Amino acid sequence: MRFRIRKTHVLVAAFAAALCVPAAGTSSGHGLPTSIGKGEGVLNVIEWAAYTDPGFAKPFERQTGCIIHRKDAGSSNEMVALMRSGGGGGGGQYDLVSASGDASLRLIYGGDVQPINVNLIPSWREFLPNFRSPAHNTVKGVHYGISLQWGPNTLIYNTKLVRPAPTSWGAIYSSKYKGKITVPNNPIQIADAALYLMKTQPALGIKDPYELTKPQLDAATKLLKAQKPLLKRYWNSATDEISDFKNGDVVIGAGWPYQTLQLQAAKAPIKETIPSEGATGWADTWMLAKRAPHPNCAYLWMKYVTTPQVEAKQALVFGETPVNPKACSYMDAAQKGSCAAYHLNQPLSYYNTIHFWKTPVTACGWQAGNSCMDYNAWQKAWTQVTG
């Protein structure tokens, strides 16, 4: 008898296979702790590369026994996606995420992070007032994380090829350097356009570059669409931008002090400036995942990383500015003049010129009602610009 596979055989096999589908599990959250318990031995973080640099993470691991496992994210979107993988809230796998201001509110409203007790982190009282309860990580007085470091989004340029030195963001919207300009591939870049319009087209009535009404968002989108033919490309990662400046593919663009420091260290003729219109800035927060499996180690890390010594070390590794002003003397001790170079000695009024990233939501702070465009609308506008 010849063996034949019939349709019914296949159906039987398919049914048997379907029975093997596994079921998924769930887990629950918990309230605010009043003390930090013993470390669980492991700490899983989603971080910007080098945010748990071994230079200062090794002593922490020795002191607490919490061994750090790192997952580097390339963008804010990737961070949010990682936190939402495996059913959200960090998937029961991740404990902490070093979210920037364009991601932190998304994580809060998405229910992916949990409130923390800031009283368990002594350095919190030493922070600059702007960073104790900033709008990007504190909602209605509830803290969803601990501020960490910040930096401005600066105008980076090649000193040999860009003359005279630029003083306005207008340089990246004009055709003078056509084909040699780069800006980040990030919807939050709309805020940079809005900041420029805020100063150059007051008739639009932009009060806050992150709280834009439909006509204001449309105006920013229009400006960015006009900018697109002038660009070499939208950069996707800091290393991308560094290599493009180094290769000479671009001569001017928006970036972070990190890129400038790396390029200057490589002896490239690069400088950065905060133009006359002011600048947007990012401020990062260590946030505790809703389903963090190692909350004690997470609290221990938040406590450790915000101490002045560690803040100073991280600032110099990454090229950013601490939120703890006591870090100033440690920075100067490690690298003379670095406290001033990173603007940590500035008066509080300085911080008013920096518009810190925050996730756009429909509720405007400056206008009654939900008349502002949310991040979804920003993302769609950004896709219209870049797509």
Added chain:
Amino acid sequence: MAVDVLRTGPPGRRARLGLTAALWRRPWLKAVALLTPPLGAFLLVYVGALVVLFVSSLWTVDSFTGKVIHHWTFTNYRQIFSTADPTYLRIAGRTIGIAAAVTVTDALLAFPLAYFMARLAGRRTRALLFVMVLLPLWSSYLVRIYAWRTILAHDGAINWALNGLGLPDQNIAYTNWAMWIVFSYVWLPFMVLPVYAAVERIPDSYLEASADMGARGARTFRSIILPLVLPGLVAGSIFTFSLTLGDFITPLLVGGPSSSFIGNVVYDFIGINANVPFAAAFATVPVLVMGVYLLIARKLGAFEAL
């Protein structure tokens, strides 16, 4: 006779033979045993994922909390196919257009190479050419894309050579031209191999018969070679077209300001507000395009050439 062995053999052997006999008597049992693992994987991983994709594309996302709203709607599709805001149609058009351009380029490059390898080259030359065609596959796809970046960069190899010859700089880096070059390069082996197989299968007698009847090279090519190689070309084009259609890394690394592919938009939308439904809806576009493509390919006999 099998029954005799069953009664007399040692216990282990008896059980094994018993199983063989049972499977022989009941073919359905054999089918279940053979097909359950692959079919299970197929259903779960493959069909299951596609079904989830289609189902979730009919949902939407609450823009405030980012949670999925399980309410059936065609909103996502309406937005993608909207002519008032042709962003997504433009991106889909670009993706399909570049995939088609890459496929045609690879076909034009692969045919003479495959023909030479199959019919003209000696054994050693052929082996050498095979190694050269397959060599790029030995290194990571990412490494090869980065290699192209350094070749095309402002101070890269091409400009260095151009400057050496006293010619002006090229500005191909970070443009759609760069994507076309890189895609054509990375997928070329997938075109060469099926075309080679098709050329090799052409019987010499056909070409001799054609020559005997007075046909010249062009006529033989048009009437004999091309129709016989076409299934191979179409089979190769399935690879080059589908691989380009689904890519999002090359646009990210060598693309310019107007180089987003369907894959990039899908990637971005999953990161933002976890808008999986919209991403799923957009991701069905390449599925549909490939469906149509495969139907045409089948008509052209590509599956016999695979």
